[in-house]
Amino acid sequence: MNSYLSLQNIVVRYGPAFAAVNGLSFQLDEGKLLCLLGPSGCGKTTTLRVIAGFLRPTSGTVAVAGKDFTRTPAHKRNMGLVFQNYALFPHLSVSENIAFGLRMRKMPGPAIEKRVREMLELVDLGNLGGRMVAQLSGGQQQRVALARALAIQPSVLLLDEPLSNLDALLRIRMRAELKRIQQQFGLTTVFVTHDQEECFAVADEVILLNAGRIEQKGTSREIFDRPANRFVAEFVGFENIFRLPDGREVAVRAEDVALEKGTFGAGIRFDGDGVRLGGVVELATRKGRGTLLLVQAGEAEFHVLTRDETVHERGEQVTLFMMQRNLILL
Ligand SMILES: Nc1ncnc2c1ncn2[C@@H]1O[C@H](COP(=O)(O)OP(=O)(O)OP(=O)(O)O)[C@@H](O)[C@H]1O
Ligand SMILES: [Mg+2]
Numbered sequence: 666m667n668s669y670l671s672l673q674n675i676v677v678r679y680g681p682a683f684a685a686v687n688g689l690s691f692q693l694d695e696g697k698l699l700c701l702l703g704p705s706g707c708g709k710t711t712t713l714r715v716i717a718g719f720l721r722p723t724s725g726t727v728a729v730a731g732k733d734f735t736r737t738p739a740h741k742r743n744m745g746l747v748f749q750n751y752a753l754f755p756h757l758s759v760s761e762n763i764a765f766g767l768r769m770r771k772m773p774g775p776a777i778e779k780r781v782r783e784m785l786e787l788v789d790l791g792n793l794g795g796r797m798v799a800q801l802s803g804g805q806q807q808r809v810a811l812a813r814a815l816a817i818q819p820s821v822l823l824l825d826e827p828l829s830n831l832d833a834l835l836r837i838r839m840r841a842e843l844k845r846i847q848q849q850f851g852l853t854t855v856f857v858t859h860d861q862e863e864c865f866a867v868a869d870e871v872i873l874l875n876a877g878r879i880e881q882k883g884t885s886r887e888i889f890d891r892p893a894n895r896f897v898a899e900f901v902g903f904e905n906i907f908r909l910p911d912g913r914e915v916a917v918r919a920e921d922v923a924l925e926k927g928t929f930g931a932g933i934r935f936d937g938d939g940v941r942l943g944g945v946v947e948l949a950t951r952k953g954r955g956t957l958l959l960v961q962a963g964e965a966e967f968h969v970l971t972r973d974e975t976v977h978e979r980g981e982q983v984t985l986f987m988m989q990r991n992l993i994l995l
Pocket of ligand 1: 679685703704705706707708709710711712
């Protein structure tokens, strides 16, 4: 097997009754970016800490390039880490922050200067090397943190919600930048995020964690378009989860529910092209050019997102239609 980063059966226990990570295994090929996604407390940061060597797992192994790292101390793993809050040294300048890991590794002075200059260029902070980090904007600090992590030429890059402190536009710009750098250097990267759109934009592979276990592992397309179970479907934002007359549970996105005015009658009809059912509009609010509706249909409530300008009102009788191919079997 030629996977580069390999976790086998990692368990992290805090006390006898609680495992923050509970039997986690995955393999990541060299140069690939894996997103760890999941709700608060599911074990993302704990997993990164295990990979980085800040936390010894209760059991299981971590290997890089075929070498068992489980007992290797953090400073000998050559991993670059960007923490959620960046954890920069506020009393040091930008350049000194970036040089920090190189000094620890006893790199000669001139080589450090050269590397720091390259890193400043890379993250587009060429003229700010002398600034104290306390005098930088959030986006600039984020770049310093990234430059510091990259300066040591890490074998694995670990990013814990690195963009979470940035405003929406800068966040989009920085994630593109990050992806560019990651690809340029072929960096094997584990990227923790809450943000699905961000995950979708950068990931080669995705793992969705829940309570320390993997719910689903796959490409972002697989996770977002083909959720394997109810937890994943809810997490990736499928608004509608319901049972077909034959008892099978399916998920469908609000934008994949078509709506027509007029009654269909009671009940639900499932045939070759899809599912049709009648309902009553409970709530209608404008969203973009279309309307977001809540429709009561029998026992179930459906979210529907229309894209046309048709006006809908509370109490209106409607027919909902969902195409077979948009119904995801859970
Ligand atoms: N030192 C500790 N002692 C006891 N429990 C801990 C400790 N560190 C973390 N935990 C618990 O382990 C679980 C996983 O924590 P972790 O920090 O990995 O979550 P996370 O997925 O990173 O969440 P978030 O998205 O909020 O950052 C949580 O329930 C947390 O309370
Ligand atoms: Mg965390």
